[in-house]
Amino acid sequence: MNQISKRAKWLSTGAALLITLCHVVPYYILITTSLKRAGDFSSKWLLPDYFSLENFTLAWEEANLSTAFMNTFIITIAAAAMLIIFGSLAAYALARRQTKLNKYIYMLFVAVMVIPPLTALVPLYQLVVDAGLMNTRLVAILNNVAAFLPLTIFLYAGFIRSTIPKELEEAARMDGASTIGVFFRVVFPLLKPITATVLILSCVYIWNDYQFAIFFLQDSDMHTLTVALSSFFGQNTSQLGLVGAAALIASLPMVILFLLLQRFFIEGLAAGSVKG
């Protein structure tokens, strides 16, 4: 019995090792590709026999990655902040005041979660042009906020209903605090766990967003990392080393954050994956 289960464990470990190796292959290829100078056509399976970060410095400048980093950073942070403030406020009212109006509004948010925003690409694009918001960071921020608000409200409302005791708010109100005061001083600090989930979820998706960005941020000064990368790829299809280096640079911040805060990332993304 023991002998068999020991053998089974070895077999499982072997299988896990094999799977891990298979999943590492694309990253390995990315690294070998990005380390090779232009004109080095050796196999992608082999590391170069020299060490050069030439591709990284070239890609940083030619793909205009510093601007792209700044744009992506501003859009992600601003959108996440708006999501947290608007989303928690809305969820609080909808979770605590079960009026008829509020029930309909909540149902509306849940229903909107099913509509993929980009099926309405044509009118959305026209709306943005008419509002004079083309090629502004603001449009990327607002679009992302609108796209993730229903899910954010859904997550906050569920959390408020199930874990925040009403008595706390009532006690604070007895002391004469206003509704908004109660919310920010008493309720909001208690929402930390779900705020962390919303923050991680929105940061990952908005940092990586390509669809909104490619439609609305075509001006190169407004490029986010994903758009900068795709236009850089268009210009350098024969110099994959440069593209690889740019792709690596663009992904690094999220990968580092993920490795440091892995547990929060996995829990947060699983909670939000209901929307995909």
Place this chain on the structure above:
Amino acid sequence: MAKMLPSDAEPKRLTKRRRESSLWWMYLPSVLLVFLFIIYPFFDGIRISLTNWNGFSQIYDYVGLEQYKRMFADPDTWLVVKNTLLYGIGSAILQNIIGLGYALLLNQTLKIRSLTRTIIYLPVIISPIVMGYIWYFFFAYQGGALNDIISWLGMEPVNALGNPDLNPFIIVFVNTFQFVGVAMIIYLAGLQSISKDYYEAANIDGASSWSKFKNITLPLLMPAITINIVINIIGGLKLFDVIVSLTNGGPGNASQSMSTFMYSLYFARQDAGYAATQGVLMAVIILVLSMAALIYFKRKEVEA
């Protein structure tokens, strides 16, 4: 404070009014944003689908259901719908089978468990457009990693991404690779919530591994299966980024999904009315399929 209240009835009325006020100003910004960027465009899209608008001109006509007739008669529509269904259903099946397999494997106490989990999950936080380029390095005709192996084996290099019979499957593969970690995590959570008592009882009865899997694990995992199938179908049906970076929809329209097709109709061909019509079809397909999957699997949950 209490002195200021003239009677017992007063505070009651006040709290009642308070409780009944909707606090509508708290959700007003959210409602405005969602209305402006999601609900209004959705209905305006239906209106535009009834026109022959080119996307920039001030003048256009309402043409009734002409665009819909054109859409159903267009062979490209069916090619693109077929691809979209392949991306949606194909990825959902693969991600669930592989994700469940990984979860069963990693549900054991293995030394390399957390490393394996991290590596499998990592692509989820990488942009799909980047993931597409990484796999482009692998599948590229010239200098791709796959062709290195093929030529070492003494065979002719293959143009996998340029082959219209093959590249939709590569897109399914890359999408699966990227998001199988999500399915795995959801299944792992599901497996950990199953009480060990069931398995111990089954062991006493001398049940085989397969019958334990079929009669205990699978039925109790039904809620996780439902979530996974629905989110993977929706994710696959909406697929855009990976296609842009791997094949850009080509050759011709061979690997186009509804999202990328709509994009090219609108931006490359200025065919806004028709693009809006394709958008309506895409919304309908996503709604119908995700609801059908949800209802089907929810019913199975009840049976199990």
